[in-house]
Amino acid sequence: MADMIYPPKPRPGDRIAILSPSAGLPAVFPDVYELGLSRLRDEFGLTPVEFPTTRAAAASARERAQDITAAFADPSISAVMASIGGDDQITVLRHLDDDVIRANPKPFFGFSDNTNLLNHLFGLGVVAFHGGAVMTSLARGGAMHPLSASSLRAALFTPGWHELTASADFGDEPNDWADAALRAVPPPMSPADGWTWEGPQRVVAGPLWGGCLEILSWLLQAGLVAPPERFDGHVLVLETSEDMPSAADVYYTLRSMGERGMLGRFAAVLVGRAKAWNFDRRNTAEQKAAYRAEQRAAIRRAVAAYAPDAVLVFDLDIGHTDPQQILPIGGDARVDGVARRISVRY
Template sequence: MTPLSYPPKPRPGDRVAVVSPSAGLPGLFPHVYELGLRRLREEFGLEPVEYPTTRVMGADPRDRARDLTAAFADPSVTAVLATVGGDDLITVTPHLDDAVLRANPKPYYGYSDNTNVLNHLHRLGIVSYHGGSVLVHLGRPGSPHPLTFDSLRAALFTSGWYELTPATEWGDQPNDWQDPASLADEPLMFPGSGWSWQGPERVVEGRTWGGNLEILHWLLAADRVAPAAELAGSVFLIETSEELPPGTEVYRILRNLGERGLLATFPAAVVGRAKAWDFARPHTPEQRQAYAAEQRAAVTRAFAEYAPDAVLVFDVDLGHTDPQLIVPYGGEIRVDAVARRISVRY
């Protein structure tokens, strides 16, 4: 099993890479992107460094891989931030120069389709960070969400333990990026109701692995997931995307992981709050609740069949909803089902 290590952290004033290894959406929505860059400079004191494909939609996967490799190779760059997700990063990671990544480990921040990179770095022994997006989170309309920015600031600059906090309000209905005026408006938010716990009351400590569930299924199909024995003892991170996979599909994906022998090795799973609204499916609040309940039932069913003694925590703000808490990928986590607290080591 490859040992995992934390890369050195940036400091305020450092140069950090801003890359689009997935979709080059900064080129389509420069107003959102520029807001994210301004906050990166003003709120975090970091100087963003762009690469040739950062603002290019449909760039060749080899070119995107070349930019990502160059970001790791540059000795003046101390961290790498993905601008956004997408759906074809699985075609990029085979072109990365793993020797360069191993020789120049740096903290990488991304989620959704970036699960491809997070998993790739995990297999190289490099701890990365699930969460953070220049467009979605740094470019949030209205004002930055304090929970997101506090978590991201800690994940960027500190190395100690950090306690995750349940959101007192949350949202999953983003403003329309095609309307620049919408950047002035706060997103629609709902009252938070805390996390939901299932399973035995015990404390689980381990290293994290997982990410976006749909992308994990693709990675399994491409045979890019480590054997179950290597992932044994991991705390499983689960979140789903704006494609709103139905509960049946969520269950089947998890069942496949169970048949592979993975679920039985996970002592705990931290499940992101289900995103239940999209522009193509503008669900009512009642439909949102029904969708989230269906997804929770699917996860509960799969774990009852393959890992009945696992601790499950639902509605943690780590996925496609707002705010977003940053979680180390391959880093340490403590899931305390007795005190009902979750802490991570950045």
């Protein structure tokens, strides 16, 4: 198993690079972006530093890669955070200077399309952090969710083990960014039922790997994922986006991972609560519940076929739903199927 490097953590007062490695949405919704920046300053004590493409609406893949490489190379920068996700970050990866990044490891925060960079850093042996983009949890209407804020603060500043907790509430209906009046209004939330544990009742420990399932599928198709044996004893993280893939597509991706000889190597599988609403698919509560149940059944089916000894946990607060807890990709995790506790090392 390759040794993973935990980059040095920033401290309050440090400079943090804010990049747009995917979509240039800070140019489209500057007020939302500025709200996230202000919270980084006021609540976390960090100094955001923008690069040439951070507010560019249509920067090329090469230009975005240059900013990523420059942010890692800059000795005055202590951490790197994505503004938002998108859908084409996979085109950026081949333009990166891996020697520079490997020689200057820094904590990187992002999720969704940033699964590309998380996987790339994993391949370079650098622990990176799934979650924490500027325009999502940081720019949440009203205030950051307390669980999101505490998790991000711990991941940013506090080394050592951190126990994840199941949130008492959750949401997947974000405010409309086009409506400035909603900046001060929290998004709608619903009671949460907690995590669902399945599979063997045992304790497993290993490095985390994964992210947004749709992006993982693209990376697998492009041959940009490590060989199956690299994942022996790892803990797989899965969550899905506002694209709301069908249960069949979720199953097909996991089935392909199984046939690749990959899925069965994971000791545990952690699954985020599926986002089941978007502005173009405004599902009712009943439709949301049905969608989530179908996705769980699809994942359960694939895990039973290819990884029957894996501990399986559903409905974590990660990724595209609110609140959002941070996971260290490549970092250590403990999944206790007996006591039903999950800890990660930040």
